[in-house]
Amino acid sequence: MVEIPLDKLAAALAPHGLILRGGFEFGENDELSGTLVLVGSAGDGWWQPFQDWLSEEGRSTDNPLDSWTREIVGALAADHGARLIMPNDRPYAPFQQWAMRAEWLRASPLGILMHPEYGLWHSYRAALLFDAPLPDAMIQAAHNVIHACDACVGKPCLNACPVGAHSRRGFDYAGCLAHVRGEAGEACRAEGCFSRNACPVGMDWRYRSEVQAFLQTAFAGL
Numbered sequence: 001m002v003e004i005p006l007d008k009l010a011a012a013l014a015p016h017g018l019i020l021r022g023g024f025e026f027g028e029n030d031e032l033s034g035t036l037v038l039v040g041s042a043g044d045g046w047w048q049p050f051q052d053w054l055s056e057e058g059r060s061t062d063n064p065l066d067s068w069t070r071e072i073v074g075a076l077a078a079d080h081g082a083r084l085i086m087p088n089d090r091p092y093a094p095f096q097q098w099a100m101r102a103e104w105l106r107a108s109p110l111g112i113l114m115h116p117e118y119g120l121w122h123s124y125r126a127a128l129l130f131d132a133p134l135p136d137a138m139i140q141a142a143h144n145v146i147h148a149c150d151a152c153v154g155k156p157c158l159n160a161c162p163v164g165a166h167s168r169r170g171f172d173y174a175g176c177l178a179h180v181r182g183e184a185g186e187a188c189r190a191e192g193c194f195s196r197n198a199c200p201v202g203m204d205w206r207y208r209s210e211v212q213a214f215l216q217t218a219f220a221g222l
């Protein structure tokens with residue numbers, strides 16, 4: 001049986017600021033079979049490699065982050081006989097559910113998963129599906145993971161949005177979008193989401209403003 005070459009994968013991803021985000025084996029009742037390994041980022045170390053790639057001639061500006069990811073992780077999939085699954089391809093694959101299984105994370109009140117070290121400053125950019133068992137190095141014990149939101153009394157994330165889009169009732173997507181796109185949403189567009197930035201966990205991993213502006217603009221379709 002083939003083994004998943006975790007070290008090779010990690011070494012190939014590192015120059016691009018991408019990392020392995022954990023994995024798990026699908027079971028009998030799942031929609032897929034094999035072992036899934038998630039690829040993503042922690043912090044914004046991917047920004048400069050991505051910018052360098054983007055500045056090369058002939059790059060399309062249509063979903064550039066996905067195109068960049070597809071180029072890097074797609075090559076790994078081809079080299080190692082894995083199937084590439086992308087988060088924005090339809091029908092949407094349940095990346096957050098997969099991440100919960102792989103890394104034992106839970107959602108913050110904002111919907112974004114809370115990581116014990118990276119806080120809200122991490123992402124899932126692609127997944128690789130292998131026909132091989134889960135390497136021992138990827139077996140993560142559930143009890144290792146502390147959910148920081150449980151101990152967070154003030155929940156500043158729920159009080160920081162200028163239009164109250166994040167509340168205990170959930171996320172008011174339409175309200176957020178209208179504000180971010182509008183005249184009064186300049187700060188949200190330039191500095192990033194106030195709610196996400198209000199979280200005290202993982203401050204060292206916070207994306208610089210330039211990166212937050214890029215992601216907010218993409219989110220708002222501007």
Ligand code: B12
Pocket residue numbers: 086087088092093094095096097098110111112113114120122123124125171173176193215216219
């Ligand atoms: C559609 C989508 C959205 C939609 C949700 C619309 C809706 N009402 O459902 C919108 C446009 C609102 C959205 C917004 C954002 N999203 Co979004 N989104 C997705 C996407 C592409 C598909 C979600 C889905 O339907 N999956 C299918 C179901 C079956 O899978 P699931 O795992 O169960 O998905 C659950 C979650 O997506 C959750 N959910 C529902 N609504 C929302 C809203 C937010 C804000 C989040 C984070 C989760 C969430 O409910 C789903 C059902 O259980 C995923 C990628 C993916 N493939 O999962 C990213 C994803 C969930 N988004 C993500 C992020 C980061 C954001 C933003 C913060 C983007 C940004 N600017 O950086 C914003 C939030 C802005 C804000 N101000 O808070 C990340 C979360 C990463 C993490 N660390 O947890 C993902 C995984 C993308 C990624 N590449 O990392 N998103």
